[in-house]
Amino acid sequence: MWQALAALLVATVPFAASQIDRTGWTVTVDSFQTGTNNEAAKAIDGNTGTIWHTQWMPTTVALPHTITLDMKKSYNVNGLTYLPRQDGNSNGNIGQHLIQISLDGTTWTTTASGSYLDDSSLKRTPFTPVPARYVRMIAQTEAGGRGPWTSAAEINVLAAASYTKPPTNLGIWGATIDFPIVPAAAALLTNGKVLLWSSHKPLDFAGGSGAGKTETAIYDPATGTVSRRTVTETQHNMFCPGLSLDASGRPFVTGGDDAAKLSIYDGTNWIAGPNMRLQRGYQSSTTLSDGRIFVIGGSWSGGEGNKNGEVWSPASNSWSLLPGCPVAPMLTADKRGVYRSDNHGWLFGWKSGSVFQAGPSKAMNWYTTVGTGGQKTAGLRGTDPDAMNGNAIMYDAVNGKILTVGGAPNYEDNQATGNARIVTIGTPGQTASVAAIGNLARARAFHNSVVMPDGKVLVLGGESYPIPFSDNTAILTPELFNPATSSFTSVNPESIPRTYHSFALLLPDATIISGGGGLCGGCATNHPNAQIYSPAYLFKADGTKASRPVINSVSATNVAVGATITVSMNTAVTRFSLVRYGSATHSVNTDQRRIPLTPTASRLSYTVTVPSDPGVALPGPWMLFALDSAGVPSVAKTIIIRA
Ligand SMILES: [Cu+2]
Numbered sequence: 001m002w003q004a005l006a007a008l009l010v011a012t013v014p015f016a017a018s019q020i021d022r023t024g025w026t027v028t029v030d031s032f033q034t035g036t037n038n039e040a041a042k043a044i045d046g047n048t049g050t051i052w053h054t055q056w057m058p059t060t061v062a063l064p065h066t067i068t069l070d071m072k073k074s075y076n077v078n079g080l081t082y083l084p085r086q087d088g089n090s091n092g093n094i095g096q097h098l099i100q101i102s103l104d105g106t107t108w109t110t111t112a113s114g115s116y117l118d119d120s121s122l123k124r125t126p127f128t129p130v131p132a133r134y135v136r137m138i139a140q141t142e143a144g145g146r147g148p149w150t151s152a153a154e155i156n157v158l159a160a161a162s163y164t165k166p167p168t169n170l171g172i173w174g175a176t177i178d179f180p181i182v183p184a185a186a187a188l189l190t191n192g193k194v195l196l197w198s199s200h201k202p203l204d205f206a207g208g209s210g211a212g213k214t215e216t217a218i219y220d221p222a223t224g225t226v227s228r229r230t231v232t233e234t235q236h237n238m239f240c241p242g243l244s245l246d247a248s249g250r251p252f253v254t255g256g257d258d259a260a261k262l263s264i265y266d267g268t269n270w271i272a273g274p275n276m277r278l279q280r281g282y283q284s285s286t287t288l289s290d291g292r293i294f295v296i297g298g299s300w301s302g303g304e305g306n307k308n309g310e311v312w313s314p315a316s317n318s319w320s321l322l323p324g325c326p327v328a329p330m331l332t333a334d335k336r337g338v339y340r341s342d343n344h345g346w347l348f349g350w351k352s353g354s355v356f357q358a359g360p361s362k363a364m365n366w367y368t369t370v371g372t373g374g375q376k377t378a379g380l381r382g383t384d385p386d387a388m389n390g391n392a393i394m395y396d397a398v399n400g401k402i403l404t405v406g407g408a409p410n411y412e413d414n415q416a417t418g419n420a421r422i423v424t425i426g427t428p429g430q431t432a433s434v435a436a437i438g439n440l441a442r443a444r445a446f447h448n449s450v451v452m453p454d455g456k457v458l459v460l461g462g463e464s465y466p467i468p469f470s471d472n473t474a475i476l477t478p479e480l481f482n483p484a485t486s487s488f489t490s491v492n493p494e495s496i497p498r499t500y501h502s503f504a505l506l507l508p509d510a511t512i513i514s515g516g517g518g519l520c521g522g523c524a525t526n527h528p529n530a531q532i533y534s535p536a537y538l539f540k541a542d543g544t545k546a547s548r549p550v551i552n553s554v555s556a557t558n559v560a561v562g563a564t565i566t567v568s569m570n571t572a573v574t575r576f577s578l579v580r581y582g583s584a585t586h587s588v589n590t591d592q593r594r595i596p597l598t599p600t601a602s603r604l605s606y607t608v609t610v611p612s613d614p615g616v617a618l619p620g621p622w623m624l625f626a627l628d629s630a631g632v633p634s635v636a637k638t639i640i641i642r643a
Contacts, residue, residue, distance in 0.1 A: 018158070018159050019081070019156040019157070019158060019159075020071065020075055020077070020156070020157050020158070020159050022044045022046070022069075022071075022156070024072055025044055025069055025070060025071055025072060026069075026070045026072075027040040027041055027043060027044055027052075027067060027068065027069050027070070028040060028067075028068045028070075029052060029054070029065065029066065029067045029068070030054075030061070030065055030066045031054040031055045031061040031065055031150075032052060032053065032054060032055065033053050033054065033055045033056055033057065034055070036053070037050065038051060038052060038053035038151075039052065040052050040067060042152075042153075043067060043152040043153070043154060043155045044069065044154070044155060044156075045154075046154070047154075048083060048086050048153045048154055049086065049087070049153075050153070051085045051087075051092075051151045051152060051153050052067065052150075052151060052152045053085075053091075053092055053149065053150075053151040054092065054148075054149050054150045054151070056091075056147075056149055060147065060148050060149065061148065062148050063139065063140060063141060063142065063148045063150070064138050064139055064140045065138070065139045065149075065150035066136055066137070066138045066139075067136060067137050067139075067150075067152065067155065068105075068134060068135075068136040069134065069135045069136065069155065069157065070105070070133065070134055071132075071133055071134070071135070071157065072133070073133060074103060074131050074132065074133045075131070075132065075133075075157070075159055076129055076130070076131050076159065076160040076161075076162065076163035077101065077129070077130060077131070077132050077135065077157050077158060077159060077160060078126060078127060078128065078129040078130070078158055078159070078160035078495060079124065079125055079126040079127055079157075079158035080099050080112070080125050080127075080135060080137070080155065080156065080157055080158065081122055081123065081124050081125070081154075081155070081156045081158065082094060082116070082122075082123040082125070082137065082152060082154075082155055083122050083123070083152070083153045083154040083155075084119070084120045084121075084123070084151070084152065084153060085120065085151050085152070085153050086120055086153055088120075090118065090119075090120070090143075090144055090146065091142075091146055091147060091149050091151065092142060092147075092149040092150050092151025092152075093116070093118050093119070093120075093142065093143040093144060093151070094116055094123075094137070094139040094141075094142070094143060094150060094152070095115050095116060095118065095139075095140070095141035095142055095143035095144070095145075095180075096113075096114070096115045096139075096140040096141040096225060096226065097112075097113065097114070097115070097116065097137055097138060097139050097140055097141075097178070098110055098112070098113050098137070098138040098140065099111050099112035099113070099125060099127070099135070099136070099137055099138075099176075100135070100136050100138065101130055101132035101134065101135050101136075102132060102133065102134040102136075103131060103132060103133055103134075104133075104134075105133070105134050108136070109130070110175050111127040111128070111130060111175050111176065112125045112127050112175050112176040112177070112178060112529075113175055113176075113177060113178070113224045114176070114177040114178030114179060114219075114224070114226050114529065115141075115143075115178060115179065115180050115217075115225070115226035115227075115228065116143055116178055116180060117143070117180040117181070117202050117203070117228075117528070118143035118144045118180070121203075123178070125176055125178055125529065126158070126176060126495055126496050126529070127175065127176040127495060128166075128173050128174075128176075128495045128531070129160035129162070129163045129495065130160075130163065131163055135157050137152075137155065143180075166492040167492070167543075168536065168539040168543040169536050169539065169541070170490075170491040170492040170536060171491045171492055171533055171534060171535045171536050171538075172492065172533070172534045172539070173492060173494060173495065173531050173532075173533055173534075174511075174531060174532040174533070174534060175531070175532075176495075176496070176529050176530070176531055177219060177224075177226065177513075177515070177529055177530045177531065177532070178226070178528065178529050179196060179217050179219070179226055179515070179528045179529055179530070180202055180217055180226065180228045180528065181196065181197065181198040181202040181203070181215045181216070181217050181228065181528060182198050182202070182203055182501065182516055182517070182518050182519040182526050182527065182528045183196035183197065183198065183217065183503060183515050183516040183528070183530070184197070184198055184199070184205075184239065184240075184501035184502075184503070184516055184519050184585060184586075185197050185198075185238070185241065185243060185253075185503065185583075185584070185585035185586075186503040186505055186513075186515070186516070186583070186584050186585070187243065187245060187251040187265075187505075187581075187582070187583035187584070187591075188245075188505050188506075188507065188508075188581045188582055188583070188621075189218075189249070189251075189265075189267055190248075190249040190267065190581070190621050190638060190640075191267055192220075192221065192222060192508055192638075193218050193219060193220045193221070194218065194219045194220075194221070194505065194507075194513060195216065195217075195218055195251055195265060196216065196217045196218070196219060196503075196515075196516075197214050197215060197216040197217070197231075197238055198214070198215045198216075198239065198519050199211075199214065199215065199237055199238075199239030199240075199257060199519060200212075200213050200214060200215065200237045200239065200257070201215060201521075202215045202228075202528075203518075203519065203521060203526055203528065204519065204520065204521035204522075205239050205240075205257075205519045205520065205521075206520075206521060208237045208239050208257040209237070209257045209258070209259075209301070210237070210257075210258060211237040211257065211258070212232065212235040212236065212237060212258060213230055213231060213232045213235070213236075213237060214230070214231045214236060214237055214238040214239070214263075215228070215230055215231075216228070216229050216230070216231050217229070219513075219530070221507060221509070221513075221532075231263070231270050233269070233270045233271075233272065234261065234262075234263035234270050234271070234272040235258070235261065235272065236253070236256075236258045236261035236262075236263045236272070237256060237257035237258045238253045238256050238257075238258075238261075238263060239256050239257040239519075240256040240257060240281045240282055240300060240301065240585075240586065241253045241254055241255055241256035241281070241585065242254040242255055242256075242280065242282075242283040242284055242285040242295055242298065243285065243583045243584075243585050243588070243590075244285040244286055244287050244293050244583065244590060244591060245287065245580075245581055245582075245583050245591045245620050245621065246264070246287055246291070246293060246314065246620065247287060247291035247314065247619035247620050247642070247643065248620070248621075248640065249581055249620050249621035249640065250264050250265055250266050250267070251264070251265045251583060252264050252273075252285070252287075252293055252312075253265075254276055254280065254283065254285055254295055255276060255279065255280035255281050255283060255295075255298055255301060255302065256280075256281045256282075256301060257281065257301060259279035259280055259281050259298075259301040259302030260275040260276050260278075260279045260280075260302065261275060261276075262274060262275065262276060262312070273312070273317060274312075274317060274318055274319060275319075276295065276310060276312075276319050277310050277319050277320075277321050278298075278302070278306075278307055278308070278310060278321075279298075279301065279302020279303060280295065280297070280298025280299075280301060280302055280307055281298050281299075281300040281301020281302060282297065282298050282299070282300035282301065282342075282343035282344055282586065283295050283296060283297040283298025283307060283342075283343075283345070284296065284297055284298075284344055284345035284346070284347045284588055284590060285347070285590065286347035286348060286349040286355055286590040287349050287590075287591070287618055287619065287620060288311070288349045288353055288355070288369055288618075289349055289350070289351060289352065289353055289354075289613070289614040289615035289618065289619070289643060290353055290614065290619075290643055291314055291619045291643050292311050292312060292313050292314065292353075292369065293311065293312045294309060294310075294311050294322075294325075294347070294349070294355050294367070294369050295309065295310055295311070295312070296308065296309040296310075296325060296327055296330070296342075296345055296347070296357075296367070297327055297330070297342035297343060297344075297345050298342060298343070299338045299339050299340075299341075299342050299343070300339060300340070300343055304337070304338050304339050305338045305342075306327065307327050307342050308321070308322065308323065308325055308326050308327050309321075309322040309324075309325025309326075309327070309367060309369070309373055310322055310325075311369050311373075322367075322369060322372060322373030323372050323373060324368070324371070324372045324373030324374040324375060325367045325368075325369070325373035325374070325375055326375055327342050329361075329363060329365050329375055329377065330342070330345055330357050330361045330363065330365050331361060332360055332361045332362075332386035332388055332409070332410075333386055333409070334386070334388065334409075334410050334411055335410050336410070336411060340388070340410070340411040341361075343360075343388065343411065343586075344360060344388065344389060344586055344587060344588050345357055345359075345360070345588075346358040346359040346360060346390075346391075346392035346404070346588070346590075347590045348392075348394055348402065348425075348590065348593070349590075349615065349618050350425065350428055350615045350616075351427070351428055351613055351615030351616070352368075352370070352428055352615060353368060353369045353370050353615075354366055354367065354368050354369070354428035354429075354615065355367040355368075355369065356378065356402075356425050356428070356432070357378070358381065358392040358402055358404055358423055358432075359381060359384075359386075359387050359390060359392055359404055359407065360386055360387045360388045360389070360390055360407050361386055362380055362381055362384055362385055362386050362387075363377065363379075363380060363381075364377070364378040364379055364380065364381055364423070364432055365377055365378055366378050366428055366429050368428065368429075376429050377431075378425075378430075378431055378432045379431040379432055379434070380434070381404060381421055381423065381434055382421055382434040382435075382436050383436070384404070384417070384419050384421055385409045385417060385419075386407070386408075386409045386410075387404070387406065387407025387408065387409075387417060387419070387445075388407050388408055388409070388410065388411050388445065389406075389407055389408060389411065389445040389446050389447075389462075389466060389586070389587045390404065390405060390406040390407020390408075390417070390445060390447075390587070391403075391404070391405050391406060391407070391447060391448065391449040391459065391587055391589075392404045392405075392423075393405075393449045393450075393451050393457050393589075393592065393593075394451070394592075394593035394594065395451045395455050395456075395457050395481075395483055395593075395594050396455060396483065396594060396595075396596055397593045397594060397595050397611070397616045397617070397618075398595055398596060398611060398616060399424070400424050400425040400426050401422060401423075401424055401483070402422070402423040402424070402425065403420065403421075403422060403423075403449070403457050403481055403483075404419075404420065404421045404422075404423055405419070405420045405421075405440060405447075405449060405457075405459055405481070406418065406419070406420075406440060406443065406444045406445055406447055406459070406462060407419075407445050408445040408466050411466070412466050412467050412468055413465075413466075413467060414465070414466070415443065415464070415465055416443040416444050416445040416462070416463065416464050416465065416466055417439075417443050417445075418439040418440035418441070418442065418443035418444070419436075419439055419440075420436075420437050420438065420439055420440060420481070420488070421434050421435065421436055421437065422434070422435045422437055422486065428615075435486075437486040437487065438486070438487050438488065440459065440479055440488055441477075441479060441488060441490060442464060442475045442477060442479065443464050444459075444461075444462030444463060444464055444475050445462055445463060445466040445587075446461070446462045446463050446466050446499045446500045446502070446587055447459055447460060447461045447462025447475070447498075447587060448460050448461060448462075448498070448502060448503060448504035448514070448584055448587055448589070449481075449504070449589075450504050450505065450506050450512050450582070450589075450592065451506065451579060451592055451593070451594045452506065452510070452512070452535060452537075452579075452594075452633075453506075453510055453577050453579055453594075453623075453625035453627060453633040453636075454537060454577070454627060454631050454633065455483050455577070455594060455596060456480055456481060456482055456483065456535075457480070457481040457483075458478050458479075458480055458481075458491070458504075458512055458533070458535070459478055459479045459480075459481065459488070460478040460494065460498060460504045460512070460514050460533075461474070461475065461476075461478070461494065461497070461498030461499060461502050461504070461514065461517075462474075462475050462498070462499060462587075463475065463499045463500075466499075466500070467500075468500040468501075469500060469518060469520040469523055469525050470499065470500075470525060471497035471499055471517070471524075471525045474497035474498070474499050476493040476494045476495070476497065477490050477491070477492075477493045477494075478490070478491050478493075478494065478533075479491070480535075491535075491536075494514060494531060494533075495531070496517075496527055496529065496531065497517060497525070497527065498514055498515070498516065498517050498527070499517050499525070500517065500518070501516055501517055501518055501519045501585075501586070502514070502515065502516040502517040502527070503515055503516050503584035503585060504584060505582045505583075505584055505589075505592075506579060506582055506592065506623070507532070508623050508635060508636040508638065509635045509636070510535070510537070510538065510625065510633040510634075510635065510636070511532045511533060511534050511535070511538070512532065512533045512535070513530050513531075513532050513533075514530060514531055514532075514533060515527070515529060515530025515531070516528075516530065537630075537631050537632055537633060538632070538633075546630070546632045547632070548632055548633065548634055548635065549569055549570065549571050549572075549573050549626050549627070549628045549632065549633075549634045550569065550570040550571070550634055550635070551567055551568070551569060551624070551626055551634050551635070551636075551637050552568040552569060552570055553567075553568045554566070554567050554568075554624065554637050554639070555567075556639075557637065557638060557639055557640065558639070558640040558642070559610060559639060559640070559641060559642065560610075560641070560642045560643075561610055561611065561612050561613065561614045561617050561641060561642070561643060562609070562610060562611070562612035563609070563610050564607055564608065564609045564610075565607070565608050565609075565610065565624070565639065566605060566606070566607050567599070567605070567606045567607070567608065567624070567626060567637075568604060568605055568606075569604045569605075569606060569626055569634075570604070571604070571628065572601075572604065572628065572629075573599075573606065573626040573627060573628045573629075573634075574627065574628060574629045575596065575597065575598065575599065575626075575627050576596075576597040576598075576599050576606065576608050576624065576625065576626050576627070577594055577595060577596050577597055577624075577625050577627070578594070578595040578597060578610070578617070578622040578623065578624055578625075578639065578641075579592065579593070579594045579595075579622065579623045579625065579636070580592055580593050580594075580618060580620060580621070580622050580623075581620065581621040581622065581623065581638075591620070593618065595610075595611060595616065595617060595622075597609070606626070608624075610639075610641060614641075614643040617641050618641075619641055619642055619643040620640070620641065621638055621639070621640055621641075622638070622639045622640075622641055623636030623637075623638060623639075624636055624637045624638070624639050
């Protein structure tokens with residue numbers, strides 16, 4: 001990572017299209033201070049020393065405040081930059097906001113929302129290209145909560161190279177969501193919100209070992225609001241951690257920059273757990289069939305080598321080393337040695353307390369966590385090379401089906417692979433069966449993959465030549481895996497690179513959030529934002545929104561494995577699925593997995609049965625989706641499954 005900092009000095013910013021010349025524009029605002037040279041035009045005068053400021057005397061004017069730019073003709077636009085005041089005063093820095101565009105000044109479309117960091121740095125909000133004559137910012141809060149003011153030194157609009165209306169049958173990227181941090185890690189919470197965090201700093205990782213704090217944010221999809229919180233309670237810099245959702249859905253964060261620590265978030269409070277036995281960073285963890293959590297690897301932090309397995313037990317809230325779970329069989333042959341070769345394991349908690357390790361090493365392994373642990377080879381992943389920073393996704397847990405996709409032999413500075421394999425597992429300890437399928441059209445590493453309610457898997461972002469903190473070979477076009485054909489199709493591109501330190505997660509409304517990337521201070525590759533993708537299944541053939549089946553009620557939301565759940569629908573559906581809540585950091589998401597369910601029906605009342613093996617239906621929170629005959633999914637009901 002340290003050596004990679006040199007590379008960012010020459011990195012380019014793909015979205016940094018040119019600023020549109022503001023000559024002749026007019027600007028209108030809801031409020032400005034008279035008599036102090038703070039009129040609206042100061043936001044587009046090219047002078048960073050002058051500011052637009054809303055009225056503060058003799059009385060203040062309440063938020064929200066709006067500034068509207070009339071560019072006098074239509075442009076294809078794909079972003080806005082906001083420079084807060086540069087005079088050392090923070091009053092009026094914009095926090096929560098909306099960015100909207102219009103062709104006629106009457107009908108407005110939101111292209112971005114979210115919250116900016118409360119500092120004087122330039123705020124860049126890229127968004128999906130769109131034609132617009134008018135652009136407006138609505139400031140909903142003052143970033144520091146100091147008063148009801150809004151101020152701006154400069155606002156610029158960025159021109160897109162081109163604009164093509166994206167076809168809905170390839171899914172649609174929604175408005176950009178701005179965050180006050182670069183989210184390098186994320187987890188879906190059982191309250192429907194998304195927890196995000198960076199390091200001890202909002203936009204930078206450097207110098208964080210021992211910092212004892214983490215910058216976090218929470219995004220609420222229901223309201224669009226983004227809140228920020230500095231977490232000091234657990235004295236843990238959670239940058240580059242291991243991450244799992246425990247049996248009750250709590251993000252369980254191990255190691256990283258503060259390499260022995262354990263922090264658990266219960267949705268309200270951060271709780272310090274016992275230190276791990278070994279110090280780790282870039283380890284992986286997975287929740288087990290009995291609700292314990294297994295951790296292995298992690299030489300990026302806390303010393304190099306021999307990062308063998310250990311397990312946390314919720315019953316005793318303590319860690320135990322597992323001497324029978326050596327890390328050696330799962331090392332890659334990385335040119336940087338063990339510092340990189342034990343990173344980011346592809347772990348799956350499975351039957352009878354076992355763990356299946358599908359990669360990134362070309363060797364696959366079984367671990368057992370019973371007693372003092374055990375390890376057994378599971379064979380090679382076909383002819384696949386080591387695939388660091390690739391993905392493995394269990395898209396059908398009932399049949400033990402795992403898609404592996406992408407990655408690179410070395411952590412950085414080498415060509416990624418586009419290889420894809422279907423790995424099938426069954427009884428723990430048995431050699432896995434491996435089938436090669438058609439490659440990705442675009443080789444990539446540092447990407448993320450998300451399993452969807454219908455069993456398809458969206459592969460997003462990444463770089464074809466992985467270099468941390470670089471977007472030079474960023475891949476903007478996601479590819480959609482169809483398990484029925486074992487093939488990939490390209491969908492509408494993202495507008496923002498999602499490479500190193502990015503994340504993606506399925507949301508309960510069956511959309512996918514893709515965000516983050518960077519966390520390198522003043523670099524050009526910081527992406528403190530996300531976008532939400534609405535897959536094609538949410539649209540009709542004519543491009544209008546599909547009408548979605550609605551789960552009126554479920555007979556239980558907290559069930560044991562093997563339980564039956566009766567689901568009352570508003571309309572006929574043909575299938576159901578359970579998708580476990582996800583967590584994501586550094587291209588690893590050991591939490592998500594999908595269980596297809598075949599219902600029995602009595603009119604609009606459907607009965608589904610949760611698998612009886614807790615290694616398949618891993619304990620924790622799951623999203624229950626109903627799908628109609630056209631494949632349109634409902635919004636999910638959350639079901640907690642107990643071992
Ligand atoms: Cu990292």
